[in-house]
Amino acid sequence: MASPQGISGFRDIKKVVLDRIRSGIWPPDSLLPGEAELAEEFSTTRTTVNRALRELAEEGYLERRRRAGTRVLRSPVRQARFKIPLARDEVEAQGSTYRYSRISLQQTEAPEWLAAKLGFGAGQPVIHVRSMHYAGSRPFQFEDRWIIAGNVPGAAEQEFLDISPGEWLVETMPFTTAELSFMAAKADRELSGFLDVPPGDPVFLAERLTRLQGKPVTFARLFHSEGYRMTTIY
Amino acid sequence: MASPQGISGFRDIKKVVLDRIRSGIWPPDSLLPGEAELAEEFSTTRTTVNRALRELAEEGYLERRRRAGTRVLRSPVRQARFKIPLARDEVEAQGSTYRYSRISLQQTEAPEWLAAKLGFGAGQPVIHVRSMHYAGSRPFQFEDRWIIAGNVPGAAEQEFLDISPGEWLVETMPFTTAELSFMAAKADRELSGFLDVPPGDPVFLAERLTRLQGKPVTFARLFHSEGYRMTTIY
DNA sequence: CAGTGGTCTAGACCACATG
DNA sequence: ATGTGGTCTAGACCACTGT
Numbered sequence A, B: 001m002a003s004p005q006g007i008s009g010f011r012d013i014k015k016v017v018l019d020r021i022r023s024g025i026w027p028p029d030s031l032l033p034g035e036a037e038l039a040e041e042f043s044t045t046r047t048t049v050n051r052a053l054r055e056l057a058e059e060g061y062l063e064r065r066r067r068a069g070t071r072v073l074r075s076p077v078r079q080a081r082f083k084i085p086l087a088r089d090e091v092e093a094q095g096s097t098y099r100y101s102r103i104s105l106q107q108t109e110a111p112e113w114l115a116a117k118l119g120f121g122a123g124q125p126v127i128h129v130r131s132m133h134y135a136g137s138r139p140f141q142f143e144d145r146w147i148i149a150g151n152v153p154g155a156a157e158q159e160f161l162d163i164s165p166g167e168w169l170v171e172t173m174p175f176t177t178a179e180l181s182f183m184a185a186k187a188d189r190e191l192s193g194f195l196d197v198p199p200g201d202p203v204f205l206a207e208r209l210t211r212l213q214g215k216p217v218t219f220a221r222l223f224h225s226e227g228y229r230m231t232t233i234y
Numbered sequence C: 001c002a003g004t005g006g007t008c009t010a011g012a013c014c015a016c017a018t019g
Numbered sequence D: 001a002t003g004t005g006g007t008c009t010a011g012a013c014c015a016c017t018g019t
Helices: A010-022 A035-041 A046-058 A087-093 A112-118 A165-172 A189-195 B010-022 B035-041 B046-058 B087-093 B112-118 B165-172 B189-195
Strands: A062-065 A069-072 A079-083 A098-109 A125-135 A138-148 A177-186 A202-212 A215-225 A230-233 B062-065 B069-072 B079-083 B098-109 B125-135 B138-148 B177-186 B202-212 B215-225 B230-233
Touching: A010 A046, A035 A046, A046 A062, A079 A230, A087 A098, A087 A125, A087 A138, A112 A215, A138 A165, A138 A189, A165 A215, A177 B177, A177 B202, A189 A215, A202 B177, A202 B202, B010 B046, B035 B046, B046 B062, B079 B230, B087 B098, B087 B125, B087 B138, B112 B215, B138 B165, B138 B189, B165 B215, B189 B215
Parallel strands: none
Antiparallel strands: A062 A069, A079 B079, A098 A125, A125 A138, A138 A215, A177 A202, A177 B230, A202 A215, A230 B177, B062 B069, B098 B125, B125 B138, B138 B215, B177 B202, B202 B215
């Protein structure tokens, strides 16, 4: 197993390197040969080796530092990627019919807690929208959303009767960044009515704070009844 | 703004492209100029443009297809990355003192539900470990774990008194893959005792199924009391 | 079958961290 | 000071896919 023959392309090199890591040839904390040396072994160029190693580093297996070389991480950085779907997409992906219904809309001023969370003074004009998303006839998600009117042109004119604020915002303001939190919460009386669960029952809550170039755009609380799962593979 | 001057390097090109997308110069669904054309505009090579566009595609902004060209995605694929930390790291990161305590260990056979979940016949030898993780004097996480003895050499000899199964497994079997689910659950009587919450209260539950080259290694249920948040930025 | 992105080569210079 | 990875150039061939 000196110089494997059919090796070519950065994908093959990635596989070989991963195999050597997994099989213990290059144990955790050990230093890999330099790019130049590997390029020679695989009869390729440093560019190709570089891409293979760079991607393995990005995937959390290796640590690379100039001058210090490429090292196998002691415990690979485990990271999961979630896709954050719109309620509509999630419902339709599970084969159900999606339905949206606005509950209330109010143009008001940002309450203290919201202003604090978003990092600006209270009293800013905001739009408070509450709505339901259904999968077939069953409640799927209750959405409690605040939109920072001053940072979202056109929001004040929207009624959100036929389109959910989530979908409207994705179309109107793509390319935002966001913070996302998941947690468990207890259904209060109102929520238990919306989601059709007994009061006090656990609900799954996703909070999402969206910004565009640093300026807050919207803060949403998305409630799912017990039984909902957010799943990923990594 | 024909050909910006200070532009060089794939990072600069990424910025310019993103700006043009955000500012609507290249609206959603529109086709970007070809790599060759962009290379000329930025006075660089196709290789460099390629890397910039490839990374933007990976980040979910663009869709690239041979012959069809590079297109701006209508709604960028929103994806979050979570780091999956060990309880110890999570506790220490929040500045508390970590403590681990094994509750029980039992060598037994896989129950039906577990065998079904893992995709093999019931009755396989498994190790069932239950343990607690504390942040200071407060309960942080209750862990209910099953280890597939036949697929984890050395597991049967471990007592898990001083090291948690999670940590031991990371050291013993790195480079696994996993499925991860988050959900809300209700504390039963036993769990309420461990986590020090009233029975029936919501708890945050992370389930994790780990495999090595397709073969199941371990299945764990990690329970956190209400108030726990799993957070990310994307 | 033509045009786009995907990848590789061969070489060069540079940035940076370590000894 | 020096060796490592980081990046860029210039060019080539290839794979895929839409027409």
